[in-house]
Amino acid sequence: MIEIKNLHKSYHMGKNSLHVLKGINFSVSEGEMVSIMGSSGSGKSTLLNILGILDEADEGTYTLDGTLIKDLNEKVAARYRNKFLGFIFQSFNLINYKSALDNVAMPLYYQGVKRNIRTEKAMHYLEKVGLADWASHLPSELSGGQKQRVAIARALASDPKVLLADEPTGALDSKTSYEVMELIQGINDEGKTILIVTHEDDIAHMTKRIVNLKDGIIIDDSKVNQVRAKTEAYV
Template identity: 80%
Template sequence: MIEIKDLHKSYKTGKSELHVLKGINFSVKEGELVAIMGSSGSGKSTLLNILGILDEADSGTYVLDGVPIKNLNETLASQYRNKFLGFVFQSFNLINYKSALDNVALPLYYQGIKSKERSEIAMQYLEKVGLASHSHHLPNELSGGQKQRVAIARAMASHPKVLLADEPTGALDTKTSYEVMELIQGINDEGKTILIVTHEPDIAAMCKRNVILRDGLIVEDKYITQQRVTANV
């Protein structure tokens, strides 16, 4: 599903250059649930941005579902993001003046799906995350956990090949974090490929594979015995 070879990325900082990724080799098979870990400055956010087609590497190759991701203009990059990827963020990134239903339906608008069908699909995914009764609530009427569930429903509604989650539990308390991870595990059980950037060892333990970055390199890549969680943890 994902194949990255010898990926390098640097950023200019004044007159000097910061070499953030220093030759990343990384592959993910369909249906994996992978935690990407590392301290601040390790390169994990830069790697996620490249995986999410939000940034481009200086050198190396990135192939997503058989498609080389390279030299894309913004229009094509946006099309590929809509086609291949779903995003979940720590800060939820919901539109405050739109209902939960409208937030979930938004990516479908960019896919050219008609209004009635958008609403039907959005409601199906709100039901899937247990929030059908909150479909007309605005984000400020929802708890943090409910907002993240809406964000997950939005990410899944467009049927992405890969779900990318950037610190999805970072703004949540422990119980709510585990509820969100239970939902993510359930989505993965259905065959969805999911990558989670996290700095929390207990969240990483709920994934099937842990990839650890340090100073722009992968220093550990291991499959683990996944900790299953339940909402009453």
């Protein structure tokens, strides 16, 4: 599903250059659930931006579902993001003046899906994350955990090949974090490929493989015994 070979990325600041990724080789098979860990400055955010087609490497290749991601203009990059990827962010990134239903339907709007079909699909995914009764509510009327579940529903709405989650539990308390991870594990159990950037060891061990970055290189890439997130029923 994802194949990265000899990936390098540097940022130029005046006369100085910061070499952030230093020859990354990394692959993810369809249906895997992988966490990417590393301290600040390790390169994990840069790697996620490249995986998310938000930035491009200086050297090396990135192939996503058999498609080489290279030299894309913004219009094509946006189309590929919408086709291949679903994003889950720490800060939820919901539109404050739109209802939960309209937030979930947003990727389908950009795909040109008709309104009645958008609404039907968005409600389906809200039901999937346990929030059908909250469809008409604004983000300001939702708890942190509910906002993240809306964000997960939005990420799923366009049926992406890969879910990219950037610190999806970073703004949540432990109980709510485990609820969100239980939901994400269930989505992976259905066959969705998921990558999670996290600095939390317990969250990383809820995936099936942990990739550790340090100073722009992968220092460890290991399969782990997945810890299942067990929580109380949603309230």
